[in-house]
Amino acid sequence: MSVIIAGERSGVGKTTVTLALLASLCRRDRSVQSFKVGPDYIDPMFHQHVTNRACRNLDPVLTSETYVQQCFARHSQLSEYAVVEGVMGLFDGIGHRESGMEHGKEKRKSTDFASTAHIARLLDLPVVLVIDCSRLSGSVAAIAHGYKSFDPQIKIAGVVLNRVGSDRHLSLLKDSLKSLQLPILGVLRRQDNITIPDRHLGLVPTAELRQLDAVINRLADLGDTCFDWQSLLPLLKSKPLPISSSPHLPTPYSPVRIAIVRDRAFNFYYQDNLDLLQQLGAELVYWSPLVDAELPKDVQGMYFGGGFPEVFAQQLAENITARNAVKTAILKGMPTIAECGGLMYLCEQITDFEAKSWPMVGVLPTSALMGGRLTLGYRRAVALQDNLLVKAGKTIYGHEFHRSRLTSTPNQPLFDTSRYDSEENMGYEGWGLPMNVYASYVHLHWGESVEIPQQFIQQCRSYSSLI
Structure with missing residues (x-):
């Protein structure tokens, strides 16, 4: 029941x-x-x-x-x-x-x-x-x-x-x-x-x-x-319930190692997303840019969830080897998902609530500035260009929850966003680097959109064939 x-x-x-x-x-x-x-x-x-x-x-x-x-x-x-x-x-x-x-x-x-x-x-x-x-x-x-x-x-x-x-x-x-x-x-x-x-x-x-x-x-x-x-x-007491068939997932034909960033600074993940990655053939390797000096060996993709990088900004900044490792991997073309806190980490710097600025990875030409205004709500996002996860014209649904803002906007944003429950436009959103970086404030749950992790894993396989 x-x-x-x-x-x-x-x-x-x-x-x-x-x-x-x-x-x-x-x-x-x-x-x-x-x-x-x-x-x-x-x-x-x-x-x-x-x-x-x-x-x-x-x-x-x-x-x-x-x-x-x-x-x-x-x-x-x-x-x-x-x-x-x-x-x-x-x-x-x-x-x-x-x-x-x-x-x-x-x-x-x-x-x-x-x-x-x-x-x-x-x-x-x-x-x-x-x-x-x-x-x-x-x-x-x-x-x-x-x-x-x-x-x-x-x-x-x-x-x-x-x-x-x-x-x-x-x-x-x-x-x-x-x-x-x-x-x-x-x-x-x-x-x-x-x-x-x-x-x-x-x-x-x-x-x-x-x-x-x-x-x-x-x-x-x-x-x-x-x-x-x-x-x-x-x-x-639980009782048996009818379960309709789940979508058929393709049988993995080659393993893919994906680095999942999970520590005190980054820990916002939907378990269903991680499950889908594994069901589609990914080996999830957990690591921490707070304490680990290098990326895990032989990974072909990175996934930065949300969290509180602003709280640990000094520690993240001081781990220079980890920041350099991430930057080098991205510039070499490694497929990378960065949601909210992950997006902030890929910026040039984070300015915390005390107005102290800390250098971050620096692959996105913008900075994250903490402020008092809360951005909160469901979003409808229409892709403006092909990117790491979705094709141009695709509509996805997500959620924003943050007190930071970016100091500049991308020349070619990933999405045109609006509130889910109204026609109010929320502006352009999301950063991408050619086809290997997806960075957005919008958190996604992939349960009804299996094509998103499928696309990500395919890009990881394509990257691995080039190295």
């Missing part, structure tokens, strides 16, 4: 509740598969740290409604239990779009496309609603009633009351909810000893948190005592 952990709005404690559930289940040696609604990279890192299983993103904008259903069906059956963490508030989507619209195929009007509620309907899953009770008592019933009755297709299995202050406070909350006959599946008191630090793009990633295991243990203790497990466990 599984459930979706949803919030009545952002910041009510969805991630805390989800991690407490996962940690408590794993402490009992139960196998559990987690999912995250939306394009988020950081919350899935915490899920994976707890479960030792890669968390899967469920995002119908980056992929499609069909892909979301297939992904959930495929991975939820590999574990005894499954938990889905929602995004923002339950009904917060990207606006007036067509539900059932898989990149242009319109079906019916919806105001919550890509919301947690949308995913709940797609997967036919009950919702556990997390309510922040820190500043209310009797009003909790009005909130719960509104969410329960707003959409008859959404089944609210129960509520979790978070940030409860005292026994008296809890008594008032329970009395108010009695008339709704809505189960209270968990009660979390105000917690002062469970905190996960955050910064300009959300939570600090797991690789940077030295005390994370201690925090997870406290979350497991919380989960052991705060949930109504007798009611929750049957909801969480």
Whole structure:
């Protein structure tokens, strides 16, 4: 069955509740598969740290409604239990779009496309609603009633009351909810000893948190005592689901070694993308421009994910041998993908929040400047030229999330971009070097676009034949 952990709005404690559930289940040696609604990279890192299983993103904008259903069906059956963490508030989507619209195929009007509620309907899953009770008592019933009755297709299995202050406070909350006959599946008191630090793009990633295991243990203790497990466990139990056939992938005819940059500075990757590369014949070799002096031996391509290069700019700058190795490989024609943080690393320099500038690889004739303005949202991007990943005229869908900007724009940009949920033009975007570099702020999920990793691997094979 599984459930979706949803919030009545952002910041009510969805991630805390989800991690407490996962940690408590794993402490009992139960196998559990987690999912995250939306394009988020950081919350899935915490899920994976707890479960030792890669968390899967469920995002119908980056992929499609069909892909979301297939992904959930495929991975939820590999574990005894499954938990889905929602995004923002339950009904917060990207606006007036067509539900059932898989990149242009319109079906019916919806105001919550890509919301947690949308995913709940797609997967036919009950919702556990997390309510922040820190500043209310009797009003909790009005909130719960509104969410329960707003959409008859959404089944609210129960509520979790978070940030409860005292026994008296809890008594008032329970009395108010009695008339709704809505189960209270968990009660979390105000917690002062469970905190996960955050910064300009959300939570600090797991690789940077030295005390994370201690925090997870406290979350497991919380989960052991705060949930109504007798009611929750049957909801969480995975059940067999029909799985439609996956697209046929060609049998690899020669191995390709691809360097995947993964460390504290670069760690934003969708696991599905890495899986696709392997299924298409790639051997993934992980390395770090923070600590490694050279590229891994005999690699034929590089993949720089997003992350926080601005936080580690000094260390990246000081590793001159790694910067030179990357630059030399690119100038020799090695196929290279660089998304967001990876794009910043390929620039001439990064200027951090303290206005200090640090030299980077220098293959892109621009600099990345950190600033206060957040660029956020789904993008529709139309390729203006043939490039490493797509042909001219191809439309792709991605997501931007960054607080940096480039000091100059390319003479021949890769894409003409617009918001996904409106016709608002976002300008030209993306840098490329002939056909071997793809550098863009737009993060891509390849699940519904297998031709993208196929094209990348083909370019890597072509490069290997030249060296």
